[in-house]
Amino acid sequence: MGAGEDRLTLMREAAKCVPGPVKAVAKREGVDAAHLARLVAGGRVVVPSNPRHPCPPMGIGEGLRVKVNANIGTSPEHVDLEEELEKARVAVKFGADTIMDLSIGGDVDDVRRTIMKKVHVPIGTVPIYQAALLVDDVRDMGPDDMFKAIEAHAKDGVDFMTIHAGVTTTAVDLLRRQGRVMDVVSRGGAILTAWISHHGEENPLYKDFDAVLDLAEKYEFTLSLGDGMRPGCTADATDGVQLQELITLGELTERCRARGVQSMIEGPGHVPMHQIEANVVLEKAVCKGAPFYVLGPLVTDIAPGYDHIVGAIGGALAARAGADFLCYLTPAEHLSLPTVDDVKEGVIVTKIAAHAADIARGIDTDRDLCISRARKELDWDAQFAAAIDHDKARQYRDRRMPKHTAEACTMCGKLCSMRTMNKFFEKGKAGKPARSKRDRK
Numbered sequence: 001m002g003a004g005e006d007r008l009t010l011m012r013e014a015a016k017c018v019p020g021p022v023k024a025v026a027k028r029e030g031v032d033a034a035h036l037a038r039l040v041a042g043g044r045v046v047v048p049s050n051p052r053h054p055c056p057p058m059g060i061g062e063g064l065r066v067k068v069n070a071n072i073g074t075s076p077e078h079v080d081l082e083e084e085l086e087k088a089r090v091a092v093k094f095g096a097d098t099i100m101d102l103s104i105g106g107d108v109d110d111v112r113r114t115i116m117k118k119v120h121v122p123i124g125t126v127p128i129y130q131a132a133l134l135v136d137d138v139r140d141m142g143p144d145d146m147f148k149a150i151e152a153h154a155k156d157g158v159d160f161m162t163i164h165a166g167v168t169t170t171a172v173d174l175l176r177r178q179g180r181v182m183d184v185v186s187r188g189g190a191i192l193t194a195w196i197s198h199h200g201e202e203n204p205l206y207k208d209f210d211a212v213l214d215l216a217e218k219y220e221f222t223l224s225l226g227d228g229m230r231p232g233c234t235a236d237a238t239d240g241v242q243l244q245e246l247i248t249l250g251e252l253t254e255r256c257r258a259r260g261v262q263s264m265i266e267g268p269g270h271v272p273m274h275q276i277e278a279n280v281v282l283e284k285a286v287c288k289g290a291p292f293y294v295l296g297p298l299v300t301d302i303a304p305g306y307d308h309i310v311g312a313i314g315g316a317l318a319a320r321a322g323a324d325f326l327c328y329l330t331p332a333e334h335l336s337l338p339t340v341d342d343v344k345e346g347v348i349v350t351k352i353a354a355h356a357a358d359i360a361r362g363i364d365t366d367r368d369l370c371i372s373r374a375r376k377e378l379d380w381d382a383q384f385a386a387a388i389d390h391d392k393a394r395q396y397r398d399r400r401m402p403k404h405t406a407e408a409c410t411m412c413g414k415l416c417s418m419r420t421m422n423k424f425f426e427k428g429k430a431g432k433p434a435r436s437k438r439d440r441k
Helices: 010-014 020-029 033-041 081-093 108-118 127-133 143-156 169-178 187-199 209-219 240-258 273-286 307-321 340-360 366-376 380-386 390-399 417-424
Strands: 067-072 098-101 123-125 160-163 222-225 263-267 292-295 325-327
Touching: 010 020, 010 033, 020 033, 067 081, 067 340, 081 098, 081 108, 081 340, 098 108, 108 123, 108 127, 108 143, 127 143, 127 160, 127 187, 143 160, 143 209, 169 187, 169 240, 209 222, 209 240, 222 240, 240 263, 240 273, 263 273, 273 292, 273 307, 292 307, 307 325, 307 340, 325 340, 366 380, 366 417, 380 390
Parallel strands: 067 098, 067 325, 098 123, 123 160, 160 222, 222 263, 263 292, 292 325
Antiparallel strands: none
C-alpha cells in the first residue's frame, strides 16, 4: 500500500461517520447527510476539497444538482492575470461551481497561486501542462517532471486535477491501427501520445499510478481521470480508442476507491445527440457509478462562434441521462482565448443546461415557479430577480417600453394574455371566471 495508507481521507472518514464537509454539502443540497456520506464513501459522489484551499464544500455526483465548471487561463499569446481573475469572478457570479486554471503562458505558478488566493470555489488544474512547459520538446519530459508538477499543484491547494492516466500504450496502438479523422485533440492526451510513441514505453501516470494515489492521499485532492482520447469531432465519437480508454479509467477508479481517494471520470467531447445517452450509461456501468464530468458534449461540428450553445444542447442531454458535471464552452471555442464576456455567455448557457436537467430530475423547481408567478402578476422586478441574468432581462425590457405599455411588454401590448386572464379571473374567487352580464340575467 501507499505511504498515506493510514491517513483518514474524506472518503475513508465518510465510511465511518458524516464528516463536516459532507454535512455542509447535504445542507446546501437539501439531502440526507447520512445517505450522502454513504455515497461519498462508495465513490458515487465527490467533494473536491484540498485543506490548503479553504472554500465552501461542494459536491458532485449522484442525487445532487448538476454542477458547472468554467475554464480560464493564460496563453503564450495573451498573459493578463487581472483579466483571468475577472473571468473567474464573472464565472462564479453567474453560477460556475468550480474554476479550472489551464494557464500555459507567463508565470503559470504565480497565476495559479493568485487564483487560489482570490477564488473561493474548488479549483482544478492539469499538471501535465506545467511539466510540458519546462522542456523544449514534450518528448523530453521525464516521469519525475510529471509527478513533481502534480505535487507542486497539490501543495498550492488545488482541489481536483485532471490526470491523463488512461492514455496507455494499448490505446495509442489502437489509435494507429484504427485511425481517426482528428487523431487526438486533448492537449494532455496529445502530449502523452507523443511521449509514448517516442519512448516506446508505458505512460508513467498509468505505470506508476500508485505514486499518483500516494500524492492524492497525502494532499487530499480529487482525481479527475482525464479523457485524453476523447473524440474531437462527431465522426470519431464512441470509437474503439475512446472506449479503450474508458475501460482503463474503470480499472483506475477501482484502485482509487481501494485507497480512499476520491475520483471522477472525464468524458467526451464531440458526440452526436443519438449517442449521448449510451455514453453516459457506459461510463456509469464501467466506472461503477463514479461522477461523470463531460465537456459539452458538442452535438455538431459546424458552429464556430456558437459552440457554447452546441455544448449546452449536448450538456442538457448528458445531464438528463445521468452526467453530473458539465464543463462549459464559450463562443470562442476552437477559435481564440475567450474574453470576459465570452466566459459570461459560456457559463450562463451551460448553467441553463444544468438547470434544465435538474428540473427533469425533480430538483430545484422552485425558482421556475417563482418566475412564472411573477409573470402572471406582471411583476417585472420579481421576474428580473429570479432570472439567471437579471441585467440582460431588464435591458431587453427597457429598450422598448413606452409609457402606455408599462404593464405589459411591447410584444403583445393590450393583447397581453396575462392582462386578459387577470381581468377575466376575479381575484379571490379561487380561479372562477368573472360572470358576464348575460350570465347574470
